[in-house]
Amino acid sequence: MNTKSNFRKTTADLLMLRQGAYRDAIVLPIIAIATALLIGALIMTATGVDIYTIGRSFAALGHGAFGSINAISETFTAAIPLILAGLGIGLGFRAGLFNIGAEGQIIIGGLLAVIFSFTFSDLPTIVLVTFTLIVGSLAGAAYAGIAGVLRAVTGAHEVILTIMLNLISYRILDYALRQPFIQKDGRSDPISKSVPGNGQLPKLLDWIDPNLRLHVGIFIMVGAVILLWWLIKKSKMGFAIRTNGENSHAALYAGMNPKMVIIGSMALAGGLAGLAGAVQISGVLERASPGFSAGIGFDAIAVALLGRSHPIGILFAGILFGGLEAGGRQMQIDAGVSIDLISIIQALVVVFIAAPLIIRTITPWAFSKNKRTS
């Protein structure tokens, strides 16, 4: 009993939860996922899939996500940018900002990263890779900073601002990919020059199988998780960000500068999204093409919500979403179930997380009886 409550206390402490919130943070996502899978099964039944195939497709989902080295490699490869961008969005939530703009920040970060990488291709690997990532995150930070400054100075809403900046980023990408110094030589379609061999993030598992795509970006991602955990929990800046997010009046009263908090947390979030773009470019894609961001910036919102804006929660949520993506491909191959179903399940998970009351109502026994006022 005591050990258990100690464990709870430590875990809760690690996740930066307040008393009683432990249950919500652990139990809620699990029930949400289970419910989402159940409804997914019902949808499959409704579309005429038989029980046996449903069973097989879920088995394929699990197997494709975590069942082999290749599966795990794919899961984590997909999780890296999701977690990086998700950390930024989660930080925004902590500051009371709803940053929809990770997609655009990934695009700008990735684009600038690839340009830097092929332009300075004769630098040694370590220098080139490091600076590519730095350039990518600075670009993302600057791009998000536009929204931050406009929000802080004019009060324009960040949701609108970041949505518009997303749309602008698509066009910037289209335009850039047609510029002669960016476009790949001899190609007529919009595609950038490739990241040179010495500009690529080293693969981690290619000594087992050259097809395993997992790259050193995973360490960057883990580093970012730890950094964000430290920032939010320990640092003065994190304290100001959290105060602003919880009660901006109190932040004003306490003499924290709300404008600087808004601009700072927006820029930091953009930096992380830009880093995600740069990592994706130099670790996986090796070039920029239209739509290379592939909706990662939007999935990252779901990851941040699922992880409840806690860096460690986001880590697990990102791995889950990475697993759903990797497993979803396997599901399609093994059972012939459309990969769209995975999107439905992902969406349902988010719905249940975002609306915890639904889960509380259908499974009241899973939650503490404490009266909640909010």
Next chain:
Amino acid sequence: MDIELKGITKRFGSVIANDQINLQIKAGEVLGLLGENGAGKSTLMNILSGLYAPDEGKLLIDGIEVNFRGPGDSISAGIGMVHQHFMLVPIFSVAENVILGVEPVKTADYLDLSKARTLVNKISSEYGLSVPPDAIIEDLPVGIQQKVEIIKVLFREANVIIFDEPTAVLTPSEVEDFFSIVRALKASGKAIVFITHKLHEIKEIADRVTVLRHGRITGEGNPKRLTKEKLAEMMVGRQVAFTVNKIKSKIGQPVLKLKNIELHTKDNERVLKNINFSIKAGEIVGIAGIQGNGQTELIEVITGLRKNYTGEMFLGELDITRANARQRHVAGMAHIPEDRHKFGMVENFSITENIIINNYYEKRLSDFITINWIKARSAAALLCEEFDVRTPSVDLNGKSLSGGNQQKMVVARELGRKPKIVIAAQPTRGVDVGSIEYIHSRLVQSRDDGNGVLLISSELDEIISLSDRILVMYDGSIVAEFDNTDAKPKRNQIGLAMAGSTEEIYNEH
């Protein structure tokens, strides 16, 4: 209509909110229900209004047992409640608000507003309420809004009317007005339940009083025959000092000086008009006034939350006119904010976090970039100890504390850092008697230590018992000043000045 509660018990988890409550509510009588915040008054009234079902006990109306399944049952049984926070739609007219939920309709779904108007007029003339049926709620003063609530209840043909802290939002003259309405209602045979924590109101208006503490009845009787001291003891559970012990203090140099302060809102409305005053070391200056006469703006200007004012401000010799909130804080200004839930604390933050919220950047608590949470916790624990903030742990959320302890937490944070000038705005609002006593003694102590204290309060009693000097604010200006060191009571003159009638004050000077 008579109501009898027999052995009512209500539990929330392990907390017993109401324990074996027996209560009689009789027609033509005012029952005062006295108790501090959290004594179980609201729970009991929520049982009466059908929001909660009791775990044990019976509810009898005219001797017949009833079971309320929801608020609808209670309303149709003839029980009406006037909440402390009004349940009115601000952009609707009086008549529209009154009929909300029980709209009279002509054919089909066509609203019969003229019938509503007639009924409103009839009710308001019957009880001397004089409320214009077509006025829009948001244009009406709070006192009239309360009358609308009363009309709403009467419109639903309530025979038992429950008032929850009805005078909290009223000015002294509105309170008088309200009491005469209650007397009229009583005379017409209604049963009235009057919930409050103010002793003199109970003595003035109630025919019988029941005192609650920790969910139990701790006293009953005729309030006319019970002394204030006795009532307070029933309510708090120990003897309470009503007079603040104050020795004559040593007045020193001015610590805060305001010169020609002017403030305009965005709509170019002049909300602060040429404010000039200074507060010296060792004195408490009280600002009396009815809410909404510029006090909030004045506090925000003094504490640096508002910037676009003109004039000059000095803290000691230091010009703080252009300083922001943090610079003023560093220079020695403490601020107990008017609304602790809005400005004073973060409910979802731990007590530690709340206590360091405006000093976390100081060297004793942090280095260049990180906060030393170990030092922060021990600093918080020390302050909680010193300022009697009762909590099992400083790691608990601010919202887990009672109102009194939350406020003591804010006071601890502000006074714990030895300020030169204390801006205390409504420092005891929504706080239990014990905490009020404590906070008052702390403010007086701060003054005795040679600090200046500016006290802004809508409770005139508080201003009179604490202040050395009283300024009265009306319509954005300081309209009168009173010396409060001699024992002469000046209630009436202050009251007049609060209502904006300045001639008599000038006559006195």
